[in-house]
Amino acid sequence: METETSGEKKEPTHFSELDPKSMKIVDLRQELEARSLSAKGLKSQLIARLTKTLKGEQEAEEEEIKQEQEKEKEKPVDPEILEAIAKEEAVKKEQEEEQKKKDKKEKALLEKKYIMPDTPCLLVHPHPTAKGGKFDCSVMSLSVLLDYRPEDNKEHIFEVSLFAEMFNEMLMRDFGFQIFLGLMKAPAKKEEKEEKKDKEEGKKDEKKDKDESKVKDEKKDKDEKKDKDEKKDKDEKDVKKDDKEKDGEKIKEEEKCEDMEEDEGADKDEDGKKDKDKKDKKKEKKKYITTDPGLLLSFVYYDQNHTGYLLDKDLEEIFTTIGLQLSRAQIKKIVQRVVTRDMFNYRKITDSIEGEKKDLTVIDEIEETKLAQGNMDLLKLSHKSLKSGEEMKETTESQMEVTSNIIQYKGSMINIDSLLEKLDKSEKDRMSMEKKMQDVENEIGMVKGSLKETEQDKTNLSSELQNVRDEMTQMKSLQTRVETQNKKYRQVLLNSKDVLSKTLSTVSNCLSEEDKLHSEIKYENVVKTEGLSN
Structure with a gap:
């Protein structure tokens, strides 16, 4: 089956029916193989190769059409052909009119479906022919868009996540500057302390x-x-x-x-x-009203948990990321004006009691522009002084000696000499620590060697102990064998003793009988001898 499919090549489709950017990799490879081109490489390479070939085909077809038109111009035109062309044009016009009517109907349906808002806004509606009518639009919050994975490397996802990051940075700068202005307008912390003292005194009087x-x-x-x-x-x-x-x-x-x-x-x-x-x-509670909703929105943007307060560290981080090039001392001064117990309740600025007016410092547009510049003017002056250095060197050599080693970085002034001294100290400390580490490593090596020796001794002792145990077991087995043999020999000896005692008794009996016989015989002989003598 594979040989048949490979033998029958697919015919290349017309260039007008193809769109390489929306095609899949399999279709791209099939089209390239049909045109006898290499189908190897990435998708972008395949798209570029196919688009190049399609452009060549289009140019070739356009040249052929031009040549045919020139030939037709040379030939006399038949009236039948003219009639056919006129009919085709009339049909095209009718189709265009029908398409316009369809578009008007669709627009009317959309207006019926969706109620148009009074305020100006952006309307997004998916095209019915996009992706075969499956394309759809959805409303998503900025937090959802920012919650992307680093593994998502696809083109459309990457563009959306990049747009979300840029938009988030814009909002952070804008809201951060609004908070900065709000804190500059806010009253100092002393007034709040006095109000608290008055309240406490009133409570004490009531208690008294x-x-x-x-x-x-x-x-x-x-x-x-x-x-x-x-x-x-x-x-x-x-x-x-x-x-x-x-x-x-x-x-x-x-x-x-x-x-x-x-x-x-x-x-x-x-x-x-x-x-x-x-x-x-x-019991008569005081009603509070939000007088500055824009400032409240900027605070809520950073207060994601809606606790109603921000910490002093959070405010310092916000002011460092605004881009005003403020120093740490300036930021701390601004924050400590308002912060109490390492936190700032922003509802004191954004809200106020009904019928009462807050004592806020008014900031003009000129002052606001100055605040928006921050320390940028100082940086510009430093750049200008560097440009016109040849003229200023002769007059301000002593000043340059003092300030040449100081650089501004992220809103803080850094002294290079002190940093270099610290670096030298850290290097010396590092060298000493490395030496100590080397000594410790050598000690560890010695300990490891002694450990290996002790382990070897341990193995030798364990082997010797095993040998002794084996010998002990052998000795025990021999002892048991000897005891058994001893018991056997003792038994045999006892048995032989019994037999011998029996034999001795029999022998003694026999001997006694023989002695009796001999005595009798002797007696008889004696008697005979005596008889003979007589």
Whole structure:
């Protein structure tokens, strides 16, 4: 199958139907192979090769058409051909009119679908024929566009991410300068401290009033209790005198107590009303309104978590990236004017109480332009002085000796001599550290050598120990064998002893019998000899 497909070459398509930029790599290679060109290389190389060949084909076809037209001009024109040309032109005009009508209908449909806004804005609508009608537009935030991966190297993604980065830098510079102007307009930190002191003093006065009222109430209660106790004692004494007098006194005492309770109730009601009035005043919250929404937007752009404050370090970083070439001392001075406890609550500048006016320093356009320049004028003056150096050298040699070693870098003045001294010190420290490191490495080498020797000794000792263990096991096995043999020999000896004892007993018995026989025989012989002698 592969030989058949390779043998049948595809015919090259017409150049008018091809668009190399929107084609895929496979189609590009097929077209190049059909034109008997090399299909190797990257996509950009293939596109360039195909476009070059297509241009050549177009030029060749245009030359052929010109030659044919010249030949036709030389020939007499037939009336039938003229009629056909006129018909073709009429058909083309009709098609153009139909296309215009379609465009008008599409525009009317779009106007019906989308309500046009009153304010001027940009409208984006995907073309229906782009990418086969699959092309679509979507609204994306700047944070989403900035959240790209470094692996995305495609052309359209790279362009969008680059645009997002540039737009983000523009917004950072603009909002940073707005914050800078807002801080320059803002009042100093002392005024805020005085306001806090006034508030604290007011709170202290309120606390004192409350404490005094409580003390007075406590004193009244104590006095009343004492009076009651004294009256009770008197009553107990007067009980013995007369019942009538006692009843009268009791009635008087009750009336007095009622009068005292009424007075106490009235005093308490007055104190309660005062406390309620103070609480109502506290409950009346002050309404704040954003007076400068542009400044609030610039602060919120940097405050992504919407905490309502910025740290002093964040403000310093913002002012260094604006491009005003400010020194660190200037930036710290501006920040410390407003910052309290290493943070700045920007709502104090952007918002204000209803009906009250904030005391902000007014900055004219001239002052604003001066602030926008920052330290750039000083840098320009330094460049000018360098250009006209030959004239200034004779008069300002001593000044140049002082300031020649000072350079401005990222808004801070840097002394080269001090940096070089620090560099020399760091190099010396580095050399000393390298020497120490070398000594340590040598010590480590010695330790490693001793470690290797100890390891070798350890291996030798372990091998010797193993040999001793093997010998011990052999000795144990021999010992067990000898013990078993000893037991066997002992048993054999015991057995042989028994046998020998038996044999000895038998032999002794036999010998005793033989002795008896011999004695008898001797006796008989003696008897015979005696008989013979007689």
